[in-house]
Amino acid sequence: MSVTIERVDAIALRIPYDHWAPKPKFGGIARETMDCLLVRVTASNGLVGWGEAFWGGWQATQAALEHWIAPLSVGQDVNDRQIFARLERALHNFGRSGPYLYALAGLDIALWDLRGKLAGVPVHALLGEKKRERVEVYASLIAYGGNIEHVKRNTARALERGYRQIKLHEKTTEAVAASRETTGPQIPIMVDTNCAWLPEAAYDAVAAMKQYDPLWVEEPIWPAEDVDSLGALRKATGVPLAAGENATGTLEFERLAAAGIDYLQPSAVKNGLTNQWEICRRAEESGATCVPHAPYFGPGYLATLHILAAKEKEVALERFFCDLAHVPYASSVPIENGSVRIPDVPGLGPEPDEELLANFRA
Ligand SMILES: [Mg+2]
Numbered sequence: 001m002s003v004t005i006e007r008v009d010a011i012a013l014r015i016p017y018d019h020w021a022p023k024p025k026f027g028g029i030a031r032e033t034m035d036c037l038l039v040r041v042t043a044s045n046g047l048v049g050w051g052e053a054f055w056g057g058w059q060a061t062q063a064a065l066e067h068w069i070a071p072l073s074v075g076q077d078v079n080d081r082q083i084f085a086r087l088e089r090a091l092h093n094f095g096r097s098g099p100y101l102y103a104l105a106g107l108d109i110a111l112w113d114l115r116g117k118l119a120g121v122p123v124h125a126l127l128g129e130k131k132r133e134r135v136e137v138y139a140s141l142i143a144y145g146g147n148i149e150h151v152k153r154n155t156a157r158a159l160e161r162g163y164r165q166i167k168l169h170e171k172t173t174e175a176v177a178a179s180r181e182t183t184g185p186q187i188p189i190m191v192d193t194n195c196a197w198l199p200e201a202a203y204d205a206v207a208a209m210k211q212y213d214p215l216w217v218e219e220p221i222w223p224a225e226d227v228d229s230l231g232a233l234r235k236a237t238g239v240p241l242a243a244g245e246n247a248t249g250t251l252e253f254e255r256l257a258a259a260g261i262d263y264l265q266p267s268a269v270k271n272g273l274t275n276q277w278e279i280c281r282r283a284e285e286s287g288a289t290c291v292p293h294a295p296y297f298g299p300g301y302l303a304t305l306h307i308l309a310a311k312e313k314e315v316a317l318e319r320f321f322c323d324l325a326h327v328p329y330a331s332s333v334p335i336e337n338g339s340v341r342i343p344d345v346p347g348l349g350p351e352p353d354e355e356l357l358a359n360f361r362a
Pocket residue numbers: 192194218219245293
């Protein structure tokens with residue numbers, strides 16, 4: 001008898017954090033907490049799976065989940081891997097990215113957790129074979145708004161804590177220079193500019209960073225979907241580029257790969273694990289490298305770890321560099337000296353801890 005979806009719940013968490021600098025703005029408002037929208041799926045046999053939907057605008061995603069995704073998914077077979085594709089198509093004119101897809105992504109991640117638990121195997125075993133036991137983790141420094149002292153001090157702090165790769169969320173050459181001066185020549189530095197420039201302004205800004213040897217410059221162009229301009233910038237500067245956290249679906253990633261973008265960054269909490277795995281596989285067949293977007297802390301983070309375990313090319317996992325009031329999976333999936341072990345228990349790994357659920361609900 002098949003095991004079906006009996007209930008789908010959304011649980012929003014808000015976790016205070018310290019990144020040793022004034023809080024950055026997100027959507028024009030100071031970001032005071034790291035938010036996480038958990039998706040809990042209860043199956044007809046009583047088993048529970050946990051997913052995570054993208055945190056940005058989570059209130060809208062929670063509504064999409066409760067009003068549409070949950071009622072449409074109840075009664076469906078947990079092991080039916082076409083659920084995401086079917087619901088995406090059914091709801092396609094509700095938006096080709098945004099809350100409905102994020103809610104579906106959270107459901108999809110929870111269903112993979114359940115499938116692993118039902119089969120008694122880790123999710124990486126459902127994707128293929130585990131190709132490594134641990135992965136490197138890179139410190140993804142949160143934006144310091146170009147403040148050089150914060151950049152230097154926190155680059156040094158990340159190195160002291162054992163990280164061997166640094167990503168900045170900065171837009172100035174001075175910030176990149178300051179981080180490079182702190183790391184010395186051997187440490188990879190990535191520079192995430194979050195769509196900083198219109199195409200005509202991007203060349204000078206990116207070319208000026210080249211002397212500091214960035215492993216990649218991320219999303220230098222606004223709008224994010226101007227793939228032709230990204231490809232032209234890559235050719236003109238010779239600087240490796242990364243993009244994809246704002247792209248949805250396999251076709252957009254094929255366009256990025258065809259444009260010569262070196263590093264593709266699908267997000268599990270926006271695309272779901274099913275699509276993220278497919279995007280990753282196709283990206284690496286085409287010669288690009290898949291480096292998933294992963295600045296989140298819940299089951300989406302675990303889902304990304306399983307993808308990194310099973311995919312061809314070995315890459316580092318993104319981790320927002322901050323102290324959290326409660327670190328999810330701190331004892332079960334700890335980051336130690338800049339690397340993390342792949343979970344080997346059935347499903348995605350550990351459940352969200354009780355303390356987290358009890359104390360940090362929105
Ligand atoms: Mg980014």
